[in-house]
Every structure is written in structure tokens, then in C-alpha cells.
Amino acid sequence: MPWRSRRRPVFEEQWGCSGRCVLAMVRDALRREMGDRTSATTSALHHHRVPLGLLLLSQGWITHPQLRRALEAQRQNGTGRIGEWLIAECGLEAEQITRGLSLQWSCPVLSVEGFSPEAMALVMPEIFVERFGLMPLRIAGGRILYVAFEDHLDASASLAIERMTGLKVESGILNEVQFRAAQSRLLECDRVEVKIEAVSDADTLAGRITAILEQKQPVASRLVRLHHYYWLRLWLENGAVGKPGKFPFSGEDMGDYVFTVGAQG
Structure with a gap:
């Protein structure tokens, strides 16, 4: 039987015995990633944080007039972070802003x-x-x-x-x-070769990933979502699978694909 000599591709520690099998594994991975609620937007996560200006004020590192001056400069210019304006308008040191951010984000x-x-x-x-x-x-x-x-x-x-x-x-x-x-x-450094693609929908993405796996026949591969991007990494030869974990020690015999879906592309 043809499948008896088939040992690749391997997707997320599972061997794909056929193209249909690989497609099923990819669809399962996409359902997992698309249903992952941990990727809330940064702005949504930020709502419960104490604003940096108020935090610096509470620490006694700035005064009320300084904060008002920085906020007014930010408002008039319509751009820039409050920390940048506190440095430019109030003479704060960059190190103070960094310390404030570390407190803000614990x-x-x-x-x-x-x-x-x-x-x-x-x-x-x-x-x-x-x-x-x-x-x-x-x-x-x-x-x-x-x-x-x-x-x-x-x-x-x-x-x-x-x-x-x-x-x-x-x-x-x-x-x-x-x-x-x-x-x-x-x-400036060399890195794993990456290809960026846009697809119309989840079914198209599943088919495209399956086609890549079938063509490249990796010894290891994994899919994760980073916000609206879907990142597929391939380890094409045994020597490319580094230690610790799956951290690569060379860009050779590896490949990255980054996908966007629909309007997010």
C-alpha cells in the first residue's frame, strides 16, 4: 500500500497518512485558532490599566501642571504617546517612562x-x-x-x-x-524565509495549508494565530528541529508562511 512508505508530512506532532487526513488535521487546527479568545485586541486589554500619566502622577514623578501640559501638547498635535510628550514638554527622563510602563503592566x-x-x-x-x-x-x-x-x-x-x-x-x-x-x-540579520499570502476564507486557507504540507513534506510543522495573522512554520529536515523546544538554530531547511483571511488581508 502506498501509505506504508509515507512518513511525512508531520503536522503538530501528528503524521498525515493521506491528503484527506492532513486536511482534517489542518481544519481542526484552524477551528482551534479561530475560536481562541486569548487574542483580544491590545486596546481592549488596556481599558482596565491605570493611564500612564495618572500613574506617574501618583508616584510623585510629575505634577498636575506637567501632566496637563503634556496632554495639551498631545491633543494639539494629534499624535504621539503621552510618555513622549512628558519627555519633550516636561523634561522627564526616558528611564522614568520605562519604569512607569513596567508598573502599569506589572x-x-x-x-x-x-x-x-x-x-x-x-x-x-x-x-x-x-x-x-x-x-x-x-x-x-x-x-x-x-x-x-x-x-x-x-x-x-x-x-x-x-x-x-x-x-x-x-x-x-x-x-x-x-x-x-x-x-x-x-x-538586519538573516532569518527564516517567509511568504505572506491573503486568502478569501477559512476553507481556502485550510486547502492552501494542506497543499503546502503535501508539497513540502515537513518533518514538523505548527500553526498558530497572532491576532489576525495565521503563522505556519515548517521544519523540512530532521536537522532543522533544534533544541530547546522547536527553537531554530538556523534558517536553513525551514520555512514560514503568514496568512490573512478575507477583509483582514
């Missing part, structure tokens, strides 16, 4: 110590780094991946990275200047 302030842009560039597609203001920094203890955010945490993004890499993700805030400098270095 998370640590991270540093770039131990940052390896060549290794971290392999963690995720460039589009996520640019669109969601996040950046992988380092792996600690072989099992913990530290991910830095510029001005807010994104639990959905952290969960997606955790599920894709098999590593526990710890999130924190990084100083804006350090964040920008590290991001620039990261984006």
Missing part, C-alpha cells in the same frame, strides 16, 4: 544584556516584529525566552510565540532607545 524592565540578534532573528517573521512592537531578546536557562515590548504587553503575541517555540515566554518592557537600537540590529 512586568519587569528588561535589558539587552545577552541579546544575540542573529539567533533571535530566527524566532518569528519580521512582519510581527514590525507590526506589534515586540522583540525576542534571549533564552535563559535553556527553557525561558525573554520577549521585550516597547510600551505595552501583548499576551496574545506572547502566547503564540510560546506555542510555536515550545519555550516559556517571559515578557517585559525595554527602554525605547535600547528597543529601537536592538530592533534595527535584529532586522
Whole structure:
């Protein structure tokens, strides 16, 4: 029987005995991802947070007149974060804003110590780094991946990275200047090749992913959703499956696909 010699593709630790079998597994994964309520938007998550200006005021780091001045400058210009205006209009240090953000989000302030842009560039597609203001920094203890955010945490993004890499993700805030400098270095590095596609609906997406798996025949693959993006990662040869978890140590023999569905494309 033809299926007896078939050992690929492997999708989320399951072997696909036939194209129909692979399609069923992909549809199950899409139902799981599309029904995942953990990916609430950042703005929705932010509603219960104490506004940064009020938090800084409560800490005694700014005065009422300073806060009013910054808010007025922000209103008149129609752009910019309140922290930026407190620095520009009131002379606050960037470090004070970073400390305030860490209090606002109940998370640590991270540093770039131990940052390896060549290794971290392999963690995720460039589009996520640019669109969601996040950046992988380092792996600690072989099992913990530290991910830095510029001005807010994104639990959905952290969960997606955790599920894709098999590593526990710890999130924190990084100083804006350090964040920008590290991001620039990261984006200059080689990474896993990525293809970005838009599809019309979920059925089309399931068929497209199945076709990719059947064509590429990966030894491992996984699908996760990061907000409105669907991220498919392929490990094409046994040597590409790194340790710890499924963290890649090279972009060779790997592939990333990022999909959007319908109007979200």
C-alpha cells in the first residue's frame, strides 16, 4: 500500500497518512485558532490599566501642571504617546517612562544584556516584529525566552510565540532607545524565509495549508494565530528541529508562511 512508505508530512506532532487526513488535521487546527479568545485586541486589554500619566502622577514623578501640559501638547498635535510628550514638554527622563510602563503592566524592565540578534532573528517573521512592537531578546536557562515590548504587553503575541517555540515566554518592557537600537540590529540579520499570502476564507486557507504540507513534506510543522495573522512554520529536515523546544538554530531547511483571511488581508 502506498501509505506504508509515507512518513511525512508531520503536522503538530501528528503524521498525515493521506491528503484527506492532513486536511482534517489542518481544519481542526484552524477551528482551534479561530475560536481562541486569548487574542483580544491590545486596546481592549488596556481599558482596565491605570493611564500612564495618572500613574506617574501618583508616584510623585510629575505634577498636575506637567501632566496637563503634556496632554495639551498631545491633543494639539494629534499624535504621539503621552510618555513622549512628558519627555519633550516636561523634561522627564526616558528611564522614568520605562519604569512607569513596567508598573502599569506589572512586568519587569528588561535589558539587552545577552541579546544575540542573529539567533533571535530566527524566532518569528519580521512582519510581527514590525507590526506589534515586540522583540525576542534571549533564552535563559535553556527553557525561558525573554520577549521585550516597547510600551505595552501583548499576551496574545506572547502566547503564540510560546506555542510555536515550545519555550516559556517571559515578557517585559525595554527602554525605547535600547528597543529601537536592538530592533534595527535584529532586522538586519538573516532569518527564516517567509511568504505572506491573503486568502478569501477559512476553507481556502485550510486547502492552501494542506497543499503546502503535501508539497513540502515537513518533518514538523505548527500553526498558530497572532491576532489576525495565521503563522505556519515548517521544519523540512530532521536537522532543522533544534533544541530547546522547536527553537531554530538556523534558517536553513525551514520555512514560514503568514496568512490573512478575507477583509483582514
